[in-house]
Structures are given as C-alpha cells and as structure tokens.
Amino acid sequence: EVQLVESGGGLVQPGGSLRLSCAASGFTFSSYWMDWVRQAPGKGLVWVSRTNSDGSSTTYADSVKGRFTISRDNAKNTLYMQMNSLRAEDTAVYYCARSDRAGYNYFDCWGQGTLVTVSS
Amino acid sequence: SYELTQPLSVSVALGQTARITCGGNNIGTKNVHWYQQKPGQAPVLVIYRDNNRPSGIPEQFSGSNSGNTATLTISRAQAGDEADYYCQVWDSSTGVFGGGTKLTVL
Numbered sequence: 175e176v177q178l179v180e181s182g183g184g185l186v187q188p189g190g191s192l193r194l195s196c197a198a199s200g201f202t203f204s205s206y207w208m209d210w211v212r213q214a215p216g217k218g219l220v221w222v223s224r225t226n227s228d229g230s231s232t233t234y235a236d237s238v239k240g241r242f243t244i245s246r247d248n249a250k251n252t253l254y255m256q257m258n259s260l261r262a263e264d265t266a267v268y269y270c271a272r273s274d275r276a277g278y279n280y281f282d283c284w285g286q287g288t289l290v291t292v293s294s
Numbered sequence: 295s296y297e298l299t300q301p302l303s304v305s306v307a308l309g310q311t312a313r314i315t316c317g318g319n320n321i322g323t324k325n326v327h328w329y330q331q332k333p334g335q336a337p338v339l340v341i342y343r344d345n346n347r348p349s350g351i352p353e354q355f356s357g358s359n360s361g362n363t364a365t366l367t368i369s370r371a372q373a374g375d376e377a378d379y380y381c382q383v384w385d386s387s388t389g390v391f392g393g394g395t396k397l398t399v400l
Contacts (some may be wrong), residue, residue: 211391218380221389221391233388280341281329281337
C-alpha cells in the first residue's frame with residue numbers, strides 16, 4: 175500500500191524554525207518527484223514546494239522562497255521541509271504529496287498532514 | 295501569476311447532477327486536475343488531465359476543459375459526495391490551486 179506519513183509539526187514562536195518529515199512506503203520513492211502543499215485553518219490548498227526525484231532541482235512558492243528548504247533522503251525514503259523565519263501566516267496543515275510519474279503535475283497520493291502553528 | 299477561480303459553493307439535490315467550474319485564462323490549454331477533500335481528511339485525486347478518473351473513483355465523476363473554463367461534473371449526487379473540491383494546474387514551474395468549492399447535497 176502506498177503511504178505517506180508526515181511528522182514534525184507543532185507550536186513554534188514567530189521567527190523560529192521547524193523541520194517536517196514525510197516517510198514514504200509502498201512505492202519506489204526515488205523514482206518520484208515530491209511536493210509540499212499547505213492549508214491554513216479554514217482555507218484552501220496552497221502549493222509550497224517541489225523537488226525532483228534525486229533532489230537536485232527544487233522550486234518554491236514566492237511566499238516561502240528564501241525561508242523554506244525542501245530536501246530528500248532516498249536511502250531513507252523520506253522527504254523533508256526545513257522551515258526558518260516562521261511567520262504567523264505560515265500556520266497551516268502541511269501535506270506531502272507524490273507527483274505523477276508521467277509529468278502531468280498532479281498529486282496522486284497525499285499524506286494525512288501535520289499541523290504547524292506559529293504563535294507567541 | 296496564474297489564477298484559478300471557483301464558486302465558493304454549489305448545491306445539488308440528491309440524485310441530480312452537480313457542476314463545479316474552474317475559470318482561468320486559456321485554461322483549455324492546460325492539464326486540469328480535481329481533488330475532493332472531506333472535513334478533517336487529506337485531499338483525494340478524483341480527476342486528472344481534464345477527464346481521467348484514477349482507479350477506485352466512481353464513474354459518476356467526470357471532467358471537461360475548454361476555452362477559459364474547466365468543469366467537474368458529479369452525476370447522481372449522493373450525501374457522501376458532500377465535500378470541498380479543488381481544481382489544480384501547473385503554471386510557470388509552480389502549482390496553482392483554485393480557491394475551492396463547497397458542494398452541498400440537499
């Protein structure tokens with residue numbers, strides 16, 4: 175069974191840092207591009223970041239560029255998001271999502287999400 | 295940046311057909327994907343590349359895309375179809391979601 179399990183969320187003060195993890199199982203993780211998508215409480219989905227299959231290429235939404243860093247460890251089947259200089263507006267559930275292999279840029283598998291709360 | 299516009303809410307009578315639109319500039323030239331999200335749950339892909347259903351998604355879900363509007367159609371709507379629905383495209387190396395539509399089955 176294909177599975178993505180996020181962890182690492184929690185309460186952090188403005189300006190603080192947090193690292194999210196996403197453990198993948200049930201598929202060949204190293205063959206897939208992976209993304210992070212977030213959802214603020216009561217709001218819609220917002221794409222955050224993407225990494226290619228070997229981690230050599232990454233892209234970010236303007237709202238997090240320079241503050242967040244996506245990475246992966248294919249030996250551990252794990253995706254990461256290092257979040258620095260956190261702001262109140264970063265408060266959201268963060269989902270990791272698998273991108274389709276054919277390159278049509280849809281998300282065919284999602285984790286259950288991990289909640290990040292930025293507040294003093 | 296590219297924007298996708300969805301109605302905030304759509305209502306449909308039980309057993310009837312619901313249509314949820316997603317507007318964008320020349321969206322007909324892009325691949326449009328649709329997700330269903332129920333309260334407290336992660337999104338689930340229901341349509342990809344305009345009109346393709348993933349395995350396990352019922353035939354009542356279908357999609358179309360032309361001009362400036364993509365449409366998700368839910369036939370024979372059931373109470374279990376009540377959810378938020380999001381359209382999504384890829385533009386200039388970034389993912390773009392619509393604002394989401396809350397479907398209510400009356």
